Amino acid sequence: xxxxxxxxxxxxxxxxxxxxxxxxxxxxxxxxxxxxxxxxxxxxxxxxxxxxxxxxxxxxxxxxxxxxxxxxxxxxxxxxxxxxxxxxxxxxxxxxxxxxxxxxxxxxxxxxxxxxxxxxxxxxxxxxxxxxxxxxxxxxxxxxxxxxxxxxxxxxxxxxxxxxxxxxxxxxxxxxxxxxxxxxxxxxxxxxxxxxxxxxxxxxxxxxxxxxxxxxxxxxxxxxxxxxxxxxxxxxxxxxxxxxxxxxxxxxxxxxxxxxxxxxxxxxxxxxxxxxxxxxxxxxxxxxxxxxxxxxxxxxx
Amino acid sequence: xxxxxxxxxxxxxxxxxxxxxxxxxxxxxxxxxxxxxxxxxxxxxxxxxxxxxxxxxxxxxxxxxxxxxxxxxxxxxxxxxxxxxxxxxxxxxxxxxxxxxxxxxxxxxxxxxxxxxxxxxxxxxxxxxxxxxxxxxxxxxxxxxxxxxxxxxxxxxxxxxxxxxxxxxxxxxxxxxxxxxxxxxxxxxxxxxxxxxxxxxxxxxxxxxxxxxxxxxxxxxxxxxxxxxxxxxxxxxxxxxxxxxxxxxxxxxxxxxxxxxxxxxxxxxxxxxxxxxxxxxxxxxxxxxxxxxxxxxxxxx
Numbered sequence: 380x381x382x383x384x385x386x387x388x389x390x391x392x393x394x395x396x397x398x399x400x401x402x403x404x405x406x407x408x409x410x411x412x413x414x415x416x417x418x419x420x421x422x423x424x425x426x427x428x429x430x431x432x433x434x435x436x437x438x439x440x441x442x443x444x445x446x447x448x449x450x451x452x453x454x455x456x457x458x459x460x461x462x463x464x465x466x467x468x469x470x471x472x473x474x475x476x477x478x479x480x481x482x483x484x485x486x487x488x489x490x491x492x493x494x495x496x497x498x499x500x501x502x503x504x505x506x507x508x509x510x511x512x513x514x515x516x517x518x519x520x521x522x523x524x525x526x527x528x529x530x531x532x533x534x535x536x537x538x539x540x541x542x543x544x545x546x547x548x549x550x551x552x553x554x555x556x557x558x559x560x561x562x563x564x565x566x567x568x569x570x571x572x573x574x575x576x577x578x579x580x581x582x583x584x585x586x587x588x589x590x591x592x593x594x595x596x597x598x599x600x601x602x603x604x605x606x607x608x609x610x611x612x613x614x615x616x617x618x619x620x621x622x623x624x625x626x627x628x629x630x631x632x633x634x635x636x637x638x639x640x641x642x643x644x645x646x647x648x649x650x651x652x653x654x655x656x657x658x659x660x661x662x663x664x665x666x667x668x669x670x671x672x673x674x675x676x677x678x679x680x
Numbered sequence: 681x682x683x684x685x686x687x688x689x690x691x692x693x694x695x696x697x698x699x700x701x702x703x704x705x706x707x708x709x710x711x712x713x714x715x716x717x718x719x720x721x722x723x724x725x726x727x728x729x730x731x732x733x734x735x736x737x738x739x740x741x742x743x744x745x746x747x748x749x750x751x752x753x754x755x756x757x758x759x760x761x762x763x764x765x766x767x768x769x770x771x772x773x774x775x776x777x778x779x780x781x782x783x784x785x786x787x788x789x790x791x792x793x794x795x796x797x798x799x800x801x802x803x804x805x806x807x808x809x810x811x812x813x814x815x816x817x818x819x820x821x822x823x824x825x826x827x828x829x830x831x832x833x834x835x836x837x838x839x840x841x842x843x844x845x846x847x848x849x850x851x852x853x854x855x856x857x858x859x860x861x862x863x864x865x866x867x868x869x870x871x872x873x874x875x876x877x878x879x880x881x882x883x884x885x886x887x888x889x890x891x892x893x894x895x896x897x898x899x900x901x902x903x904x905x906x907x908x909x910x911x912x913x914x915x916x917x918x919x920x921x922x923x924x925x926x927x928x929x930x931x932x933x934x935x936x937x938x939x940x941x942x943x944x945x946x947x948x949x950x951x952x953x954x955x956x957x958x959x960x961x962x963x964x965x966x967x968x969x970x971x972x973x974x975x976x977x978x979x980x981x
Contacts, residue, residue, distance in 0.1 A: 509901055509903050510903075511904075529900065529901055531901070558897065558900065558901070564895060568891075568895060568898055569901070571887065571888050571891045571898050572898060572901055572902040572905070572906045573903075573905055573906070575884065575887065576905050576906055576909040577905070578942070578945060578946075579880050579884060579909065580909065581945065581961060581965075582938060582942045583876065583877060583880060583938070584964050584967060584968045585941040585945075585964050586872065586876065586938045586941050588964065588967050589937060590868070590869075590872045590934070590937070594865060594868070594869060596859065596861060596865070597869055597872050598971055598974075599859065600830055600832070600859070600870070600873055601873040601971065601975070602810050602811075602829075602873070603812075604873070604877050604878070604911075604912050605873045605874070605877055606972065606975060607908045607909070607911050608877040608880065608881065608908070608909060608912065609968050609971070609972070610908050610968075610972075611905050611908070612964055612968045613969050613972065614965070616961040616962050616965055617958060620954050620957055620958040620961070623949055623957070624949075624952060624954045624957075627949060627952065630949065631946070631950055633891070634942070636890060636891070637883060637887045640883045640886040640887050640890065641883045641935070644879060644882065644883060644886075645879075645932070645935055648879075648928060648931065648932070649928060649932055651925060651928065653921050653925045656921055656924070656925075657917050657921040660882060660920065660921065661917050663882050663885050663886050663889065664882075664914055664915070664917055666885060666889050667910050667911075668914050670899055670902065671907065671910070671911075673899075674902070674903075
């Protein structure tokens with residue numbers, strides 16, 4: 380059910396998925412019961428073979444036109460810049476009028492702008508499911524990946540009221556929770572909760588590596604706190620490079636904000652004003668505990 | 681077994697533990713089989729009652745002299761500045777000559793300096809077990825808390841070769857892994873793997889809180905990556921204030937190093953030189969994966 384109480388039924392006979400990784404494969408598994416034919420497009424023969432052999436999709440091709448030309452719904456589950464290139468260069472000419480085109484890229488502004496230039500008659504809307512796994516690739520695909528997770532929808536110039544209703548029913552069919560917001564706002568939020576944390580994790584490991592060059596006890600003594608804080612630095616660098624490069628301005632803004640907050644805490648630390656330091660740390664701790672409690676409750680529903 | 685192959689037997693009839701929290705309580709449980717009498721000192725009546733009612737210690741008092749005057753080994757399991765105050769003001773006068781005095785404070789330089797002023801004849805050595813739990817307090821005490829975990833030992837001016845051997849056998853009796861290093865080095869290592877990560881976690885939550893004042897979608901969309909990166913910000917602020925305030929210089933040094941590393945990555949990001957960015961991220965990712973693999977192996981031994 381959407382924020383304004385919408386409940387519709389997702390009706391698509393032919394679905395095309397562009398990109399057969401974790402996201403595209405999980406989408407196919409989740410929508411299987413709702414769809415007559417799922418066709419996938421991926422340049423990698425191994426991914427196509429895996430998807431066919433495991434009954435994840437009905438057809439698989441490396442020909443974009445072939446994959447999408449009969450589809451009533453097309454989902455782009457590729458890296459952000461691949462999505463932008465496909466939208467800008469080709470896909471508009473291949474789609475039937477009235478097709479619902481939705482993407483699952485991690486940043487939304489550039490994609491939504493590109494979608495705005497598609498032919499009138501294409502129902503294009505930006506999408507970002509807030510779901511993932513440490514493992515990537517189609518072999519990690521999971522029908523429940525999107526279940527109960529937020530699925531952000533961002534309107535484009537090609538989003539009509541009908542587009543929106545179709546997208547909401549698509550998100551519902553996935554078992555996800557639709558959250559509607561404009562692309563600019565989305566990109567700033569993910570810079571805060573995802574891209575900044577990644578950069579902090581990477582920079583922490585870079586700093587520890589630098590220290591370990593003088594004293595390898597760093598690695599021997601690092602424990603669970605360091606493990607948690609360094610986990611994101613193990614993410615796929617190509618994927619992250621793609622994401623950061625399409626969200627530079629928001630990320631730079633958040634880094635500036637981060638530095639300001641860090642400077643305030645450091646001032647209290649260096650001036651040895653412990654009472655003020657503890658007073659500053661207390662509401663931050665409380666905010667985290669409150670968020671974590673609500674988050675874990677949502678996860679166990 | 682110590683790094684140089686030492687294996688001794690821990691022989692103490694009377695053990696005193698100063699501080700009945702998670703650390704002191706776990707120590708008592710772990711050493712129970714080796715000791716005739718364990719006496720604890722804590723100002724909190726509830727902690728003393730809990731420890732007595734659950735058979736964690738044999739005697740409990742709020743009188744330091746009473747607790748330590750018959751002990752052959754005294755372990756200080758209190759906040760860093762409490763330890764320093766006890767060493768500086770009183771404990772030397774209460775201890776018998778030849779007593780082994782070891783502490784479990786999270787920073788070592790100030791404590792080890794204070795220990796150096798104790799009467800000759802006291803065997804004083806700094807200690808820091810790299811173990812902990814999200815829950816604190818004696819009710820969370822766990823006989824296996826220190827098992828297989830590193831236990832750092834830092835020599836003081838009151839550490840003789842005999843002190844060292846007795847401390848090594850103490851660490852072995854705990855089932856922990858002794859790692860010997862000087863206090864300055866210890867404090868820089870923990871600034872890297874523990875205090876810097878805490879400050880990053882806190883500053884991330886402060887930044888997200890600031891963003892959420894304009895857009896509460898921040899909290900609704902934050903997920904597992906943010907959860908991992910924000911976990912440390914939920915730590916006990918009094919304990920952390922105590923730790924940071926006794927390690928200001930090392931923490932400030934690490935913050936300066938962190939800022940330098942962050943500026944390098946940000947330069948690559950803002951200049952949109954994605955190939956160089958990915959080239960910089962790749963070895964960091966590899967270092968993290970290598971460390972995490974070794975760490976998880978150690979954890980499952």
